[in-house]
Amino acid sequence: MTEHERNVDLSTVNQLADSDMVHSLLMKRCEMRERLDLVHARLGLPILDSAGTEADWDSILTAEGQLMHVEYGLNSYAAHSQPDSGPEDDEAGKPRRYARVATGDVMMTSYFRILRDTPAAPMNTVDRPLVALLQTANHDAFLNLEMVLALP
Incomplete structure (x- = not known):
């Protein structure tokens, strides 16, 4: 200054x-x-009140959540009609989310190195997490496909 x-x-x-x-x-x-x-x-806007405002944020957030439920078609009774605890069997629980496999030039190079993996030219240790991610994603995709094909 x-x-x-x-x-x-x-x-x-x-x-x-x-x-x-x-x-x-x-x-x-x-x-x-x-x-x-x-x-x-x-x-030309009104000056905001400089005194701090005290609010009951729990009740405000609950009310906002209920308003959002009403907006997408649930009324306040239906919004709270489901039990908070999850289903009793583990298979019907929420789906697990895996990291998304990336794309692009760098990833294409990594895929190329993974596909060239042979005993004579072992895979780079940097690529091992990507291999694990790809194997998990492929396994889940095939399980989902088998379940879809098994449906009557």
Whole structure:
């Protein structure tokens, strides 16, 4: 901050002026709340109340959640009609999400190195996590395919 910026009286500066010099001065000399009030004044918006607001966030978030359920077709009764505990057998639980296999030039090089794996030229240790991810994704895909084909 220059000597002039340090000593200038802010009451003599047109703080509503939209110029680089005023912006620079206000950024260095004013607190963020004062700058927010100035932005609102420049835009003709009402100045926000500077006193902190106390809110019961649990009830607000619950109400917002219920409003979202109503928006996509569930009423407040249906939103709470399901038990919180999961299903009793493990197979009917939520599906497990695996990391998505990446694509692109770098990944194509990795795939090429994996496919060239032979006893004479062993796989690089850097590629082993990708191999594990691919094997898991392929295994799950084949299990899902078998289940779909087995449906009557």
